Amino acid sequence: TFDRRPLIAGNWKMNLNHLEAISLTQKVAISLTEEQLGLVEVAVIPPFTDLRSVQTLVDGDKLLIVYGAQDLSPYDSGAYTGDISGAMLAKLGCTYVVIGHSERREYHNEDDALVNAKVKAAFKHGLTPILCVGEGLPVREESQHVAHCTTQLDAALAKIPADQVKDIVIAYEPVWAIGTGKVATPDDAQEVCGAIRARLAEKYSPEIANGIRVLYGGSVKAKNVAAIMAKPDVDGALVGGASIDADEFATIARFP
Numbered sequence: 568t569f570d571r572r573p574l575i576a577g578n579w580k581m582n583l584n585h586l587e588a589i590s591l592t593q594k595v596a597i598s599l600t601e602e603q604l605g606l607v608e609v610a611v612i613p614p615f616t617d618l619r620s621v622q623t624l625v626d627g628d629k630l631l632i633v634y635g636a637q638d639l640s641p642y643d644s645g646a647y648t649g650d651i652s653g654a655m656l657a658k659l660g661c662t663y664v665v666i667g668h669s670e671r672r673e674y675h676n677e678d679d680a681l682v683n684a685k686v687k688a689a690f691k692h693g694l695t696p697i698l699c700v701g702e703g704l705p706v707r708e709e710s711q712h713v714a715h716c717t718t719q720l721d722a723a724l725a726k727i728p729a730d731q732v733k734d735i736v737i738a739y740e741p742v743w744a745i746g747t748g749k750v751a752t753p754d755d756a757q758e759v760c761g762a763i764r765a766r767l768a769e770k771y772s773p774e775i776a777n778g779i780r781v782l783y784g785g786s787v788k789a790k791n792v793a794a795i796m797a798k799p800d801v802d803g804a805l806v807g808g809a810s811i812d813a814d815e816f817a818t819i820a821r822f823p
């Protein structure tokens with residue numbers, strides 16, 4: 568058993584149309600027993616256009632998995648062409664929303680202030696943020712990775728009260744490990760996940776910090792998940808590339 572129920576979340580990124588989404592979600596759900604899904608929470612994070620199909624499948628067949636979105640607007644509604652609000656995601660039954668993924672920070676110039684606004688919007692609409700932090704290679708080479716991640720954390724959580732933050736999920740995703748096949752060592756993951764938890768304890772309280780799940784993300788595969796998950800401050804994984812292969816993803820979710 569675990570102090571915190573581990574979360575294995577599959578970030579599909581911009582892959583799979585809604586038909587493919589139904590097929591993958593079915594395969595993942597069929598591959599995992601009720602017992603396994605009791606031990607580990609499994610989430611799929613498909614593109615927006617797949618969410619309705621995933622919702623229909625999960626609700627209709629009472630699948631024991633949950634789902635979420637890859638991003639949301641900081642606004643509730645209005646003249647923001649192309650954007651999707653937290654209210655819309657909540658209406659579709661989303662549990663989670665990924666915020667501050669390094670691909671959003673890089674390709675859409677999302678800064679810490681916007682990430683903070685999105686965290687507030689997610690909580691406002693009853694969604695659980697999966698807040699991503701992580702350093703690029705130059706920062707790691709200068710051994711500034713811990714400070715970089717805790718600074719991102721501080722900024723993202725500015726003015727987020729304790730009664731909301733207690734439900735958040737943090738994902739430590741070193742940018743140099745995302746999609747590169749270069750997984751962080753278990754000790755690397757523990758170092759930063761532990762520092763994130765310590766920072767949460769300082770900012771809020773040890774009790775709150777102990778209840779928050781801190782995930783690792785970056786080239787997680789079936790073959791490396793168990794060693795990373797064995798670390799005390801790693802409470803799950805945000806899985807990219809390996810999450811669109813049903814067998815691989817289900818195998819990751821069966822790590823215990």
Ligand code: PEP
Nearest residue numbers: 745746784785786807808
């Ligand atoms: C991600 O995009 O969150 C991720 C961790 O990707 P990958 O597993 O492909 O490195």
